[in-house]
Amino acid sequence: MAVAESTRREELLRIAGQLFARKGFRSTTVRDIADSAGILSGSLYHHFDSKETMVDELLDSFQRRLFETYDAIIAGEQSPREKLVAVARASFDAIDQHHSEVAIFQNDAGYLAEFDRFSYLIERNARFQQMWTDLLRAGITSGELRADLDVELVYRFLRDTVWVAVRWYRPGGSLSGDEVADQYISILLDGIAATEGATK
Amino acid sequence: MAVAESTRREELLRIAGQLFARKGFRSTTVRDIADSAGILSGSLYHHFDSKETMVDELLDSFQRRLFETYDAIIAGEQSPREKLVAVARASFDAIDQHHSEVAIFQNDAGYLAEFDRFSYLIERNARFQQMWTDLLRAGITSGELRADLDVELVYRFLRDTVWVAVRWYRPGGSLSGDEVADQYISILLDGIAATEGATK
DNA sequence: GTCTATAGTATGATAGAC
DNA sequence: GTCTATCATACTATAGAC
Known part of the structure; x- marks a missing residue:
């Protein structure tokens, strides 16, 4: 019984996640979710307190x-x-394996973070920034990374280029997640300019 | 009179654009727009047919x-x-000069493009892709750009990294639009790895 | 676990007075 | 050009039957 309930909950969460990812949290109605699950909207409230609870569980x-x-x-x-x-590779893997959640995070986190309930999004965002910028500064110190760039700007560049791929990447497409990750990382590290060529 | 009407329209459009950019098209209500303009929601319909007309004029x-x-x-x-x-530089300049419109395009174009009225978004997106990929292929042919990367993937990378900066860039911040553009372009072309260092 | 029925609110839009 | 007043619809959520 506990198992069956848990399974049903997870199935409904999965359905809600796909809709949130495709249409956005705000323009996905509880009726949309219920329709996709083959039940009526009121029945959703047997499983979840509110629409916010659904997106909260998914993101958290x-x-x-x-x-x-x-x-x-x-x-x-x-x-x-x-x-x-x-x-970076772990992040691309997350896009591949947890596409809905990444898309929701990418599209709706800014809106959700305005509410107290989702204040953890802001905290984790700060932690994420700290992690990346520490890594970048360590790389500069070790001589592996360019020292002439603004670290905070590079951080935003990295963060955005990694996550924004969720907009077009589809699991099962012509390029695998690993192939996309490899090329992205190659561009990030070495750029798109030819190293021996007419320029520079 | 024609001038006054035109000016009022533009002022209302500017206000609507700021709200669409900040809260998204769908969660900005006509009452929000009217409140910001100091009038009542019904009065907006003296100037515009619908909320869609407003975002249409802004984007188009x-x-x-x-x-x-x-x-x-x-x-x-x-x-x-x-x-x-x-x-790329012209695109960063657009972020600097037409922040609201870029933000709306970035956040809501996917949703709006589903409607016939906004089918031009899809056409222009295709034209934009053609322009970038032609440019990339020409650069590979000329020897200026790396030949070992997937052109369609590089296109998406370029497109996204350029436009996604609208999420954090604010006109008048510590970095000017030109400075951001210069560093972004430098990363895109040459990467963040040190060219003479312990690696590669 | 789902349905019926509905409360309470917010939304986009309209008609006509001023 | 704006306001008053309102319509029709859609929304989240609830209560209780089955």
């Missing part, structure tokens, strides 16, 4: 798992550059 | 001007790499 559990992965990488023995690549 | 006129700029660059005599830099 996803982010917890993601940060566990990040923390493990940061705590490791690799060089700053290697850790940076590993974190 | 902005995109027309943007493409005029792009077309002039493409028609010029520069090398592919130089044109690519010029297009």
Whole structure:
């Protein structure tokens, strides 16, 4: 019974997540979710307090798992550059494996963060920024990364380029998640200009 | 009289644009817009048919001007790499000068494009893609750009990294639009890795 | 666990007075 | 050009039957 309820909850969450990801949290109605699940909107409230509870559970559990992965990488023995690549790769893997959650985070976190209930989004965002900028500064110190760039700007560049791929990347497309990650990381590290050529 | 009406319309459009940019098109209500303008919601309909008309005028006129700029660059005599830099710089300038419109485009174009009225968004998106990928292929042919990357993937990377900056860039901040553009373009072309260092 | 029925509110838009 | 007043619809959420 507890198992069946849990399973039904998760199935409804999955359905809600797909709709939130595709249409946005605000323009997905509880009726949309119920329709997709084959039940009536009132029945959803047997499982969840509110629409906000649904998106809350989706984002919170996803982010917890993601940060566990990040923390493990940061705590490791690799060089700053290697850790940076590993974190980027883990993020692309999240896009591949948890597409809905990343899309919701990318599209609706700014709006949701305005509410007290979602204040953890702001805290984790700050933690994420700290992690990336520490890594970037360590990479500059170690000589692996360019010292002539603004660290905060590079952080935003990295963060955005990694996550914005959720807008077009679809699991099962012509490029695998790993291939996308490899090319993205290659561009980030070495740029798109030819290294021996007419320029520079 | 025609002038006064036109001015009032533009003022209301500007107000609506700021709200659409900050809260998103769908969660900005006509009452929000009217409140910001100091009038009642019904009075808005003296100036505009509908909420959609407002966002339509904002996006359409902005995109027309943007493409005029792009077309002039493409028609010029520069090398592919130089044109690519010029297009990127023009895009950052658009973020600086037409922040609301870029933000609306970035956040709501996907939703709006589902409606017939906004089908031009899809057409212009295709034109934009054609322009960038032509430029990238020309740059590879000329030897200025790396030949080992997937052109469609690089296009998406470029497009997204350029426009997503609207999420955090604010006119009048510590970095000017030109400074941001210069660093972004430098990262895009040459990457963040140190060129003489322990790696590669 | 789902349905019926509905409360209470917010929304986009309209008609006509001023 | 704005206001008053309002319509029709859609929304989140609830109460109680089955």
